[in-house]
Amino acid sequence: MDFFLYCFTSILLLISQGIWGVYSQVNSRIVGGEDTQISLWAWQISVTYKNAPVCGGSLLGRQWVLTAAHCFPLDHLYSDYLIKMGASQFKYPDANMVMKQVVNVIINTSYMDIGSSGDVALVKLDSPVAYNDNIKPVVLPSSSSQFPAGMMCSVTGWGYIQQGEPLTSGTLQVAEVPIIGQRTCNCLYHVNPNDNGPHEIHQDMICAGYLDGRKDACQGDSGGPLSCQVQDTWYQVGMISWGDKCGAQNRPGVYTLTSVYASWIQENVPDVQIDNVIVPATFTPEPEDGCWTVDGTFHPNSGSDLVAMASLTLICLLAHLMGIF
Amino acid sequence: MTRLLPLLLFAAVMTLTVAYSQLSSVTPEELGSDLGIQVFNQLVKSKPEENVVISPHGIASLLGMLQFGADGKTKKQLATVMRYRMHDVGKILKKNNKVIMSKKNKNKDIVTTANAVFVKSGFKMEVPFVSRNKDVFHSEVRSLDFEDKTVASSTINQWVKNVTKGMIENLISPDIIDSTLTRLVLVNAMYFKGQWKSRFQPENTKKRNFNGPNGKVYQVPMLAQLSVFRSGSTSTPSGLWYNVIELPYQGESLSMLIAIPIEESTPLSAIIPHISTKTIQTWMTMNQKRVQVILPKFSAEAETDLKEPLKNLGITDMFDQSKANFAKITRAEHLHVSHMLQKTKIEVNEDGTKASSATTAILIARSSPPWFIVDRPFIFFIRHHPTGAVLFMGQVNKP
Numbered sequence: 121m122d123f124f125l126y127c128f129t130s131i132l133l134l135i136s137q138g139i140w141g142v143y144s145q146v147n148s149r150i151v152g153g154e155d156t157q158i159s160l161w162a163w164q165i166s167v168t169y170k171n172a173p174v175c176g177g178s179l180l181g182r183q184w185v186l187t188a189a190h191c192f193p194l195d196h197l198y199s200d201y202l203i204k205m206g207a208s209q210f211k212y213p214d215a216n217m218v219m220k221q222v223v224n225v226i227i228n229t230s231y232m233d234i235g236s237s238g239d240v241a242l243v244k245l246d247s248p249v250a251y252n253d254n255i256k257p258v259v260l261p262s263s264s265s266q267f268p269a270g271m272m273c274s275v276t277g278w279g280y281i282q283q284g285e286p287l288t289s290g291t292l293q294v295a296e297v298p299i300i301g302q303r304t305c306n307c308l309y310h311v312n313p314n315d316n317g318p319h320e321i322h323q324d325m326i327c328a329g330y331l332d333g334r335k336d337a338c339q340g341d342s343g344g345p346l347s348c349q350v351q352d353t354w355y356q357v358g359m360i361s362w363g364d365k366c367g368a369q370n371r372p373g374v375y376t377l378t379s380v381y382a383s384w385i386q387e388n389v390p391d392v393q394i395d396n397v398i399v400p401a402t403f404t405p406e407p408e409d410g411c412w413t414v415d416g417t418f419h420p421n422s423g424s425d426l427v428a429m430a431s432l433t434l435i436c437l438l439a440h441l442m443g444i445f
Numbered sequence: 446m447t448r449l450l451p452l453l454l455f456a457a458v459m460t461l462t463v464a465y466s467q468l469s470s471v472t473p474e475e476l477g478s479d480l481g482i483q484v485f486n487q488l489v490k491s492k493p494e495e496n497v498v499i500s501p502h503g504i505a506s507l508l509g510m511l512q513f514g515a516d517g518k519t520k521k522q523l524a525t526v527m528r529y530r531m532h533d534v535g536k537i538l539k540k541n542n543k544v545i546m547s548k549k550n551k552n553k554d555i556v557t558t559a560n561a562v563f564v565k566s567g568f569k570m571e572v573p574f575v576s577r578n579k580d581v582f583h584s585e586v587r588s589l590d591f592e593d594k595t596v597a598s599s600t601i602n603q604w605v606k607n608v609t610k611g612m613i614e615n616l617i618s619p620d621i622i623d624s625t626l627t628r629l630v631l632v633n634a635m636y637f638k639g640q641w642k643s644r645f646q647p648e649n650t651k652k653r654n655f656n657g658p659n660g661k662v663y664q665v666p667m668l669a670q671l672s673v674f675r676s677g678s679t680s681t682p683s684g685l686w687y688n689v690i691e692l693p694y695q696g697e698s699l700s701m702l703i704a705i706p707i708e709e710s711t712p713l714s715a716i717i718p719h720i721s722t723k724t725i726q727t728w729m730t731m732n733q734k735r736v737q738v739i740l741p742k743f744s745a746e747a748e749t750d751l752k753e754p755l756k757n758l759g760i761t762d763m764f765d766q767s768k769a770n771f772a773k774i775t776r777a778e779h780l781h782v783s784h785m786l787q788k789t790k791i792e793v794n795e796d797g798t799k800a801s802s803a804t805t806a807i808l809i810a811r812s813s814p815p816w817f818i819v820d821r822p823f824i825f826f827i828r829h830h831p832t833g834a835v836l837f838m839g840q841v842n843k844p
Contacts, residue, residue: 173813234810284669284671319809339810339811363809363811366811
């Protein structure tokens with residue numbers, strides 16, 4: 121009877137995923153985002169290098185910004201960077217815009233290269249910022265906090281609206297994306313891997329997005345926040361790190377989990393606000409033995425699982441037949 | 446009894462698209478390519494706003510073939526300007542010509558060079574001239590009746606068309622041939638079809654503005670790709686800065702190198718005189734970095750008369766009826782070079798073997814990369830890295 125149920129649910133899922141795929145081909149901007157105002161995401165900042173925007177980031181305290189470690193390659197000088205905040209766009213002059221220089225950057229010691237663990241950096245500003253409606257620090261979840269798969273969160277940034285296509289309007293973009301768990305995401309990245317082998321989703325990473333890739337972060341968004349609202353508070357759950365081509369199928373955006381680095385951040389940023397957040401897992405649990413892909417097929421985690429699935433289906437079919445007669 | 450006879454020279458050259466390596470000492474290919482680059486310098490002086498495409502290596506090959514037949518001051522001028530005597534470098538050239546043509550280094554970049562001497566039926570050439578050219582340049586000898594100019598020119602054109610896989614047609618017109626006086630036509634043809642090591646995705650090709658000289662703006666399809674390329678900035682001794690990028694072909698023995706002035710106010714003519722094979726060698730030491738490239742999809746074709754530029758460089762006697770000395774081609778008649786033409790074509794498109802996608806970890810990063818945008822007049826080089834030979838070069842003012 122258990123087998124029968126499993127069989128039934130998996131067929132149902134197959135259908136719903138298929139429909140899902142058909143409905144979803146609208147790509148406009150972040151990828152699939154829309155214009156928003158900085159006051160709604162007052163912790164969002166922009167990182168520029170030699171006057172060109174390179175990354176996003178978030179304000180943690182009066183003098184500290186959280187961004188991605190890869191935004192600061194070894195051969196770049198801190199003096200070539202500027203941190204801009206307080207405005208929805210930086211293309212045209214804006215009286216609310218605040219610009220700070222960088223005096224120090226602390227790169228997490230576990231960071232090796234793009235795609236490795238620890239893609240987080242703490243940037244110290246040359247002077248403290250004054251908070252206002254457009255400039256406010258974000259709250260970070262504590263290391264014991266949990267955000268379930270399927271929860272809708274928001275990704276923001278001034279990055280490309282498609283692979284190779286910069287945002288021309290200059291207005292901050294937001295896109296709502298559901299959280300995808302680390303295990304499921306790792307499974308997805310193993311579907312049709314690149315020539316050099318699949319990219320691994322490490323334990324300090326989380327994903328967000330859609331199987332069909334309709335909404336995603338892109339180049340220029342790195343370091344920016346994945347913000348999730350619980351009751352009336354926004355928490356920065358993830359920090360934009362990497363992803364296969366922006367908005368690609370079965371390749372959700374990959375984020376660094378901020379909760380993993382909560383204590384490390386607290387050691388360095390005295391005024392950071394860290395809360396314990398537990399979101400009740402009222403969302404559909406993700407399968408443990410594999411993942412559903414955009415075309416509605418189930419991709420098991422490994423070769424042996426494939427055999428198990430095949431035999432499972434067979435038994436299931438028998439059970440079904442027996443049920444009829 | 447001796448008459449003054451014109452000798453025709455043609456170099457037909459062509460290419461499709463746009464790889465890397467390192468050299469320590471100067472090869473004869475580099476010396477030859479440097480001469481070709483100097484010819485290019487001469488040419489662009491009078492055509493600063495046109496598209497100019499030549500094959501430096503092709504020019505050197507043709508002059509090399511000619512040097513085997515020259516004697517006296519004619520030979521001396523050739524050797525002086527080329528900076529080598531065929532007698533000394535023949536063996537190296539032979540070896541290097543093989544390397545350039547090599548298909549075995551699992552390298553699907555195909556460079557075909559073909560050399561031929563079309564000779565008037567019944568005309569006797571000195572044996573060493575024929576054998577040396579065959580040995581070093583794989584040059585074939587074909588006998589041809591020049592009396593019917595139309596048939597003769599179409600025979601030559603057909604040969605060129607064949608070896609360039611149809612890319613170069615109508616190299617010579619019948620009126621270049623003199624039915625009574627023409628004794629020989631020397632032809633060098635080059636064909637290169639390169640596949641980018643990292644292909645451009647056709648769906649990323651978009652129409653963008655290309656800012657031509659004199660404020661003219663052209664809407665042209667431009668290729669786009671985010672990948673890891675050797676690139677950087679450098680300057681001329683006079684302090685004019687320009688950007689350089691290397692786009693490797695599959696197999697990596699060939700690359701296209703593009704140079705573009707940083708300041709829009711810097712004309713190409715200000716940086717071109719600074720460039721030699723040595724300069725190009727220094728470009729190859731630049732670091733590889735993640736960069737978004739925007740490059741026009743273009744095709745450029747040019748037919749070039751090499752006579753004046755070569756004369757300006759000091760190769761004068763061979764064009765002069767009274768001074769030319771080709772005693773090593775024949776002692777029976779006095780020959781001189783009446784024409785030396787080169788036709789070169791290049792096509793740049795998306796074709797490549799592999800999608801770069803996110804095969805390199807660095808490409809998946811979501812920080813924005815620096816952009817290398819080729820939306821203004823630029824110069825390009827197709828370099829064969831193992832020998833340093835510049836197979837093709839050009840300036841593009843209108844893609």
